[in-house]
Amino acid sequence: MGGDVARLRNMATTTYMSSVDDARRGLVRYPPDFEHQYRSAGFWTRRSLPAELMFAASAHASEQALVTAEGTWSYQELFVAAQKFAGGLLTSTRLRPGDAVMFQMGNVAETVVSYLGCLLAGIRPVCTLPQHGVREISVLAKHIGARGLIIQADFGRGQLPTNARALVNSGIIQDVVVARGFAEGFGVSYQQLLASSGPALATALPYHHCDPRQIAVFQLSGEPPACRRSRLACMRSTPTTPAPGRTLWAGAQAAESCTHCRSCTMLAFRWLSNRRCSAARHSCYPTPLTSTPCSA
Secondary structure: OHHHHHHOOOOOOOOOOOOOHHOOOOOOOOOHHHHHHHOOOOOOOOOOOHHHHHHHHHHHOOOEEEOOOOEEEEEHHHHHHHHHHHHHHHOOOOOOOEEEEEEEEEOOHHHHHHHHHHHOOOOOEOOOOOOOOHHHHHHHHHHHOEEEEEOOOOOOOOOHHHHHHHHHHHHOOOEEEEEOOOOOOOOHHHHHHHOOOOOOHHHHOOOOOOHHHHHEEEEOOOHHHHHHHHHHHOOOEEOOOOOOOOOEEEEOOOOOOOOHHHHHHHHHOOOOOOOOOOOOOOOOOOOOOOOOOOOO
């Protein structure tokens, strides 16, 4: 375990892509005077998105965070699992901070844990639809250079493991994490990642050294406008440089977060929230995420 801790610390300081690297990949930075204004007013704290998530989780550790058909999770339980997932992802796969990972998951607890775990590991989630086939995932993965894929094996008719194997065999995807099922020789299971990581790794996770100006997540466009406005209000996403056929949003880590947005940021991925964040009237506070099973 000691060797894993040293390895994670080395990853955090030597392999994490800089904001300069992200700018070359198309990230549009906020104007310097804009950044200065928000920091001077105390709205931005220089903390990254995952750091803000951890801050909010610690402040509300015993409160109910996630409700699914299979049980409930407190913030502490949710983030302990996310830290284990993050450590396992970096020690049991070839994925490294700065890599992008495709998500094909439904409304299950593993989706939330995996998403948070990726952020804590400095890995950038790309939320796609579990209904996407091999062709769609191939195009998207090539477009952003994604090296990993996280799937829910029991979603729908159970086609995602077969699709994942095809993506690995074609060389499009390098590492696959399989939740709620077996990896079957082409990846690693979600449970294996949790079991391979211990509490000691939590202090060495890359998010501790994350540059808030970097890309945090990639978001496919196409959700309903009301959801998109809510997400953008919470996550302060920055559009990548326009290009023909560009379909992705790059969410800046600059949830350096508005100090009024800590609770919002905690639930930034809860697109259907109608809550808003403003300096004048802040109505956000942690409320449980509700997960309902998807129909196939």
